[in-house]
Amino acid sequence: MNTPRLEIIEHYCKGCSICVEFCPTNVLEMDGFLAKVIRPEACIGCMQCELRCPDFAIKVHKD
Amino acid sequence: MAFDYDKYLRPGKLPHIWCPGCGHGIVLKGLLRAIDACELEKNRTAIVSGIGCASRLPGYVDFNTLHTAHGRAAAFATGIKMAQPDMNVLVVGGDGDGVAIGGNHFIHACRRNIDMTYVLMNNFIYGMTGGQFSPCTPTGDKASTTPYGNPDPTFDISKLAIGAGATFVARTTAYHATQIDKLIAEGIRHKGMAIIEVLDDCPTTYGRRNKFRSVVDMMKRFKELAVPVAKAATMSKEELDGKIVTGILHREERPEYCEQYAEVIKRAQNL
Numbered sequence: 001m002n003t004p005r006l007e008i009i010e011h012y013c014k015g016c017s018i019c020v021e022f023c024p025t026n027v028l029e030m031d032g033f034l035a036k037v038i039r040p041e042a043c044i045g046c047m048q049c050e051l052r053c054p055d056f057a058i059k060v061h062k063d
Numbered sequence: 064m065a066f067d068y069d070k071y072l073r074p075g076k077l078p079h080i081w082c083p084g085c086g087h088g089i090v091l092k093g094l095l096r097a098i099d100a101c102e103l104e105k106n107r108t109a110i111v112s113g114i115g116c117a118s119r120l121p122g123y124v125d126f127n128t129l130h131t132a133h134g135r136a137a138a139f140a141t142g143i144k145m146a147q148p149d150m151n152v153l154v155v156g157g158d159g160d161g162v163a164i165g166g167n168h169f170i171h172a173c174r175r176n177i178d179m180t181y182v183l184m185n186n187f188i189y190g191m192t193g194g195q196f197s198p199c200t201p202t203g204d205k206a207s208t209t210p211y212g213n214p215d216p217t218f219d220i221s222k223l224a225i226g227a228g229a230t231f232v233a234r235t236t237a238y239h240a241t242q243i244d245k246l247i248a249e250g251i252r253h254k255g256m257a258i259i260e261v262l263d264d265c266p267t268t269y270g271r272r273n274k275f276r277s278v279v280d281m282m283k284r285f286k287e288l289a290v291p292v293a294k295a296a297t298m299s300k301e302e303l304d305g306k307i308v309t310g311i312l313h314r315e316e317r318p319e320y321c322e323q324y325a326e327v328i329k330r331a332q333n334l
Contacts (some may be wrong), residue, residue: 008081014076016084016266021279033083050065051240052282055075059065 004045005061006023006037019049019058071095071105076128080116084278086237087117087262090184093243093261094155095124100248101151108151112142113165116191117157117184117263134165137172140179146255148321151251152179157263158199159189162218164200173256177320180250180257185220186265194268220260225313230255232313236262238285239309246249249311255314255319 006027015033025042028035028049035049035058043060050060072095081087098108108126114133123129127150130137140151161169161183172181173259188206189195196206205212221244224232231253233246243261250257264270264281275281285307292310295303 014078014083016278018279018282020086022282047065051092052089054081054085054092055079055083056068056072056088056092061065 002062003041004043006040006043006049007059007061008035009057009059010034010038014054014055014057016054018052018054022048022052024048066092066099068092068095068098068208071124071126073123073125079123080119082265082267084264084266084281085116085185085190086261086265087120087184089237089240090117090182090243090261090263091120091123092302094120094153094182094241094247096244097247097251098153101251102243103151107149108153108154109140109143110153111136111143112155113160114191115157115160115189117155117186118158118160120155127245134160135161135168136160137165137168141172141177144177144179144321145324148178148325153251154181155292156181156183157190158183158185158187158218158220159197162220162223163198170223170227173224173229173258175320176228176230176255176317178254178256178286180253180259182247182259182261183220184261184263185268186263188265188269190265190268192296194265194272200269204269207268209273221258221312224256224258225259228256228317229258229313230315230317231257231311232260233258233311234260234262234307235309236285236289236307237264238282239289242309246311251286253314255317278319 020028027043029038049058089248110121111129112121113136136154140152144152194207196209200213203212221234235242250259266278288307289309290306295308
């Protein structure tokens with residue numbers, strides 16, 4: 001399986017850090033008030049970030 | 064595969080007005096997944112709300128939507144359902160709107176057992192107006208109008224709904240994101256009044272006054288306090304003190320209001 005691709009819609013992100021805290025493999029980190037992908041290769045596609053983001057700001061593409 | 068929320072959202076409306084970390088966005092996503100699972104048609108679905116943060120939800124979704132008077136969402140929704148019994152009617156709102164200002168409409172909608180689904184986002188506070196305490200603020204907690212702690216006992220919305228006669232009552236939290244859509248979908252499929260209480264986080268006006276360092280702390284507290292209904296059945300009253308029982312709390316079959324009313328019309332026409 002290919003490593004999933006994470007898309008962060010920066011215009012929607014409000015920097016609540018829910019995605020960063022719930023990611024089991026520490027793919028994401030806060031960069032000021034924005035979530036940022038720092039270890040894309042570690043993503044296991046669990047969808048926790050997309051599921052919990054209250055702002056529709058993160059998408060996991062598994063294609 | 065990522066769920067395509069965009070097909071149910073009105074273009075150009077995001078980002079929404081809710082604060083960073085507000086659970087209403089999580090509930091909105093759950094609601095859309097539930098609507099998708101039930102394959103509700105956009106033109107045959109009405110989403111009704113009153114006033115408040117949670118009641119801003121219909122503005123973002125591409126259905127027939129009503130943003131009505133404070134606390135009166137259930138009354139407007141009853142009107143829609145009576146006029147068009149084939150319409151799928153969903154009501155959304157917060158605790159202040161649903162069981163404080165609109166407490167009367169809430170209990171009577173439950174009593175009538177009219178076929179609609181009410182998603183009540185209980186964030187323990189009046190968020191939009193500045194964090195005044197609501198009937199759902201836990202005893203002892205702080206709000207802008209109770210800076211020394213809230214002396215009032217708390218409403219248990221699910222118990223209130225069961226007592227008032229709702230035939231489907233379920234409870235979950237913003238932490239249990241996958242359970243939200245499953246319970247709402249069950250509620251939509253249920254014939255009769257379905258109440259889904261979602262305990263939600265308000266980091267801005269509730270969390271910061273009550274020693275939650277972040278929204279993640281609020282989520283983790285929901286995780287710690289939640290007890291599934293099957294496990295709760297094996298626990299004593301003392302063990303359940305302060306816990307949140309989640310899952311389907313009540314389900315029964317009872318005549319639905321629109322059908323009963325159709326009978327009344329038939330009887331009247333035979334005269």
